[in-house]
Amino acid sequence: MKQKTTIFRNLAIAGLFLLISAPSMAQDRMFTYTYQSTVLNKGQRELEVWNTLRTGRQDYYARIDHRTEFEMGLGKNLQTAFYLNLTSKTQAVELNAEKSLETENEISFSNEWKYKLLDPVAHPVGLALYGEYGIGSSEYELEGKLILDKKIKDFTLAANAVYELELKPGYDGSEKEWEKETKNDYYLALGYSFSPKFHIAMENAFKNVFEDGTLNHSALYSGLGVACVQDNFWINFTVLPQVASFKGETNSSLNLNEFEKVQIRLLFSYVF
């Protein structure tokens, strides 16, 4: 526990330091989970480092996702990105009424395409389409997103509808089969810019997981985040706790079997 407090304190100090020392602005990214419609210009490149910690289930559970992303603008409002994803997950498993911990690690590759159709300032609403595929050794993924955003004075509003298809190979006896899971998530975020270099944001993620076409579990996460910018470099940090579940509640009103109590994400980006 004490160690956790120290980590949080150090993060807070680092955040404060950034706030004070950041000399300038740029705000591409207000949110940590919710996407905005912006795309890079032709010739612009960006490196992003994502770290997400997810923890707090009924039994012990901790998962860290790390993504290193290289984005580039292709011109004509189109951009592409390549990701290297590393995941490490430790959870309690039960075998013959005995519990133990099991760790799984995974490496995967993904490629995203994003196309901007409308701008959030020049048009009534910003609109972009997003597609991504992911290839791992034990999981294949296909994802599509509809991105809407809007800027009104110092407020930025963004909404995403996400559809994801996951295929996992497995065995039923000696028969090989593909397990199919679909996800339908909605994100809604509201950001406020205190200054061009400092923004706060409220983010909501409404997650729905379907197995063989029926809703299996569903939960709502709502949390707060900050974004700090310095020249071409920025940091986003968001803490997203689960606030309600709609399917698969465990004790209290949360679902702590399939979802975790809290997700924390830290993102660094650099445009060059």
Next chain:
Amino acid sequence: MFSKLQITKLTVLSIIVLFISCAPALYIPGKDNVTLGSDLAELQAGRKLYVNKCGSCHTLILPEKHTAAQWPGMVTRMEARSKITPGESKLILKYLLKGKE
């Protein structure tokens, strides 16, 4: 009665409708903006370039936010970052200056 799920969906939908309903704030050049220094085609090209090249790092800044004395220096400062040519940046500046006198 509505379920928790329906209420959540309704809230999301109404917020989306709310923000689509607001009008855009970035002016579209018309005859009134034409001066000796820039014709309508240039202003329209400038707007198009501004929208396509200046919104990748920050959302677009309204022309009214800065004065005619401030804009030239700002556009020059952003030129290399946006990977645009001096010719393109000239058109963008023309568009931005039409927002005021």
